[in-house]
Amino acid sequence: MEESQSRAYIEFSHVTKTYRSGEVKINALSDISFQIGKGEICIIVGASGAGKTTLLNILGGMDTLSAGEVWLDGNNIAGYSRKQLTTYRRYEIGFVFQFYNLIQNLTALENVELASQICTRPLNPADVLDEVGLHEREGNFPSQLSGGEQQRVAIARALAKNPKLLLCDEPTGALDYNTGKTILKLLQDTCRKNNMTVVIVTHNLAICPMADRVIRVRSGQVESMHVNEHPTPVENIEW
Amino acid sequence: MIREILSSPGRFLAILLIVALGVGFYSGLCICQKTMISSMDRYWNKQNMYDVRLISTLGFDEDELQNIQKQSGVNVAEGGYFTDALASVSDAADGEEAVHIQSITEQVNVPELLQGRLPGAADECLADDAAFDEKDIGSTITVSSDNTKDTLDLLREKTFTITGICRSPLYMNAERGNTDIGSGRLSAYILVPQKAFDSDYYHEIYVDAVTDGQIYSTAYKKSVSMAKKALKKAALSAADTRYQKIMDDARSEAKVKIEDEMAVKKKEVLEEKLKQLKQLQTAQTAQTAGMTDSAASMSEAEIKKQIESKFAVSDEEMNRMIDDALADADLPDAPQITVLTRNENAAYAGFDSDASIVSSIAQIFPLFFFLVAALVCITTMTRMIEDDRAQIGIFKSLGYSNAAVMSKYFLYSGSAGILGGIGGYFAGIWLLPNAVWTGYATTYDLPGKPVYLFDLKLFLISLAVALLCTVFVTWIRCHEDLDCEAADLIRPKAPPIGKKILLERISPIWKKMSFLHKVTLRNLFRYKGRFLMMLIGISGCTALLVAGFGIRNIFMGLGNEQYGVYTLYDGAVSFTDPLTDRTRSSFEQDAAGMVRSIIYVSQHSGDIAASAGGSSSEITFTAMDTDTDSSQDDMNVDTQTSHFVNLEQGGQVLSLPADGEILLDLGMARSLKLKKGDQVRISGTDGECELTVSGIYENRLGNGAYISTETMEQCFEGGAADNAAFVLFPDDVQVHQAGKELLGASNVANVTLSQDNADRFTSSMEGLDYIIFVVILCAGALAFIVIYNLTNINISERMREIATVKVLGFYENEACAYVFRENTMLSVLSGAVGLLLGKCLLIFIVDRISLATLVLTPQVGIIGYAGSFVLTMLFSWLMQLFMRHRIAGIHMAESLKSVE
């Protein structure tokens, strides 16, 4: 994919996020700038505490930034009001959490429905659950599902919203090799099929070949950015 | 600890407040009766209310008063005069009313001057604060010339200028008593200087005795009954002595009189005889000088002697003549002394039981608050302990004992309990008695503020209950968790497992529901404890409101119901004297055309008691005259009694009582525990009668009994004569105007309009609004605390869930709805339950308020129900509004960071 075509889609420009705990100031992100093109799979890697989650949260409109601009499809979300941010999250973003965050009192299907029922063009929740291989488990509550199954429900929930931008924080962190692979494949396929932009945060450097773009983060700054002209399909990656 | 409290002041405050509310209600209601009685006791002591009142048929002279004063156990004794008279107020055209005129006593029953000044001159007076107010000062009260000669002779002055308005300790309730003049009911009292009375003897002596204990206490009753006995003896012997003297005086007076009379007669006879003798002698001299005649020869001396012997009477004969003379003379009977105590004072007699009504309600209200307090505490502590699980586990693994770990929670809940308990106690024993005092001021003329009573026992009980609701439930709660192993504690507790609820099995309904409603329903059933707390709290709030509005509805409607449904006549006329044919026709001449119809009645008040025993009550007896025809063509004397009074029971019209029967009102029947067919004894001015209760008629306000004219005649002096009438005015006239015109008719003493009675009752009930206000406040506080506590805990527990929902893109409104929808649902459900509960509460309360003069039906009315429900929803909605910022403030990134 041509970089020039997709430059405008996501652009972080001199973004700084400062946490203040008492006297101490911690820069989770310090003057970070990068771009991601539309329809790309972008993997963000970095050590623990590098600022990956912070970055994703800001991109997802869940957190505010201290300085800089975040452009998405020509809009600066750094200047959004609370309500605009909510609308942004509602229609543009799908979020897969590091710790699933399913609602305990809802069945797998209902957790997906919870997301799909507020969107304008959702996918059919049951179909999405089927796609992630949980057709049989749709009536189960989260506590009755394994970690991997819960993660898949979380992904189904994000996908069902049919978002333009899918953000995944350590989607395979809690999963075994095979399940992780299935999930990643699902992400890759969906991205390709729906021309969805996917941002994946991970520790796992081995999966980098599947991405169109790999950004390495280190103490709140971009250490390196690397565009992969020929991403490898997930099934061909071994780790 | 302090940090813990400060970090979540809301939670701490919620426990504190609900405990305070419970304790406040409990202690306040418990102490009410005591406070009311102590306050009354203090007031009566301050005004030196009498303990014993002596009345003698002979009256008392100054010596006898001194004698009473000298008796041991007497603080002060003071004599007084009184009479009942028909009188009118200067600038009001209200007609004549029966007024009790009493001399001012300075040391006993001291009137409390409210406005104006004390009277100085004999033609000045203090007036009843219930009938007069500040603007009446300066107006005059004129004793009507229609009064009996005795009454008129007794009063030196006939016109009194009101110089001040007073409250008399003798008249602390609305009751002014009965009289044998006018309508039979006294409408007011006035207090005049002693010198306004022209009497040689005191009519009564009020004694302030040395007594023990508080009013109504056994000690008090005992000391009064002792004083009563001693005083009766002393008074009786003094009276007997005086009576003896009066009789001796009368006897010697009579003797002198008889002797005088005899002397006069003797002289007359002697003179007559001497005249005859002289004529005889002259005649003899003129006829034949030589003729001798025995008669003529009688000497003057002989005649004298003859007459002397003829008029000589034996002592016996003399005594007989004196007795005869005395029997004809207007001499008093042997003296009878009546000794009365405060029990014969209407306010004193009723206050005790009226004051106890409140404490009978005390049992149910607080129970309910305590239950909610315990639930609030338990949910809060559960939440706290769950928050701290890991920490507790660490402490335990470090070897701290259970007690050491628990102490934090005990301190937390205990301090909330103690602070709430103390605060609630002091607020409760101040606020509630005040509210009740103010409320009772509608029926009692209560002075100022009630006393502030501290009751140590109640205080300790309150604290104990407060601790039970906090520390004890914490202990139960802690045990559950602390019995776990440290390792289990360190591991996070699994969140409550999602479960299908019963409703889901009913597919058709479940499928039709919107997605979010399903979620709400499922959440509702997830936390049963909270569900229960909310249900109890909110339904309690609604129930309180329903009961409050219900009580208001009952009392406010009572006047109109009584005078719209049961008493049908527009006005009751009382005549200056019992009607004779002549006075009746002159009345009818005047009144013809003014009334649509009229029925004459004979009304007297007397006592009634069940023959089987039990207390007796005063009641007005009415005999309706269904025989009299009108003397005027255009005067419609209607003998159809049902046009004037509605005497029915359960929709069945009752027939008028025959001779030996009595129809009794429901309230009196209940208070005397009488039912149809029971025997009652009534006593009037002329004797007693045994009657059979032939029916009990429905009534709301006041009491009354209907008897036949024959029975009336037997029991009351002049009972057969009509002395009052019920009238219906023409439809097109204004009742007040019609009443005023009728008052002008001859022989009319007074006209009482039913409309006025209804209005007066309704306006006297306005003090109720104050109590209702307190109830609404408490209900509101209850709802707020419960909803706050619940929502607070709900939000902090479901932080992640709410954050997730927000990340998914729920707008603020939607996120709030997501959390609050179950609150709303529960509020609606609890509100509905509360409506039912409120009705039960009202039935309970009404059952406890059993006054003879009030028949209450526990009806709430649609407005009461609707108002309660709407207010509950409003409280719930306000609280949600207040909690919104909590939801808006949840930081998504932060809340979702940690491990579940």
Ligand SMILES: Nc1ncnc2c1ncn2[C@@H]1O[C@H](COP(=O)(O)OP(=O)(O)OP(=O)(O)O)[C@@H](O)[C@H]1O
């Ligand atoms: N609320 C906060 N207050 C203070 N510092 C914070 C806060 N959140 C994050 N940080 C700090 O910001 C830095 C970046 O944190 P972030 O969670 O983005 O790391 P990460 O790269 O996602 O790490 P990991 O791979 O462990 O998830 C860290 O040093 C962290 O300590």
Ligand SMILES: [Mg+2]
């Ligand atoms: Mg992270």
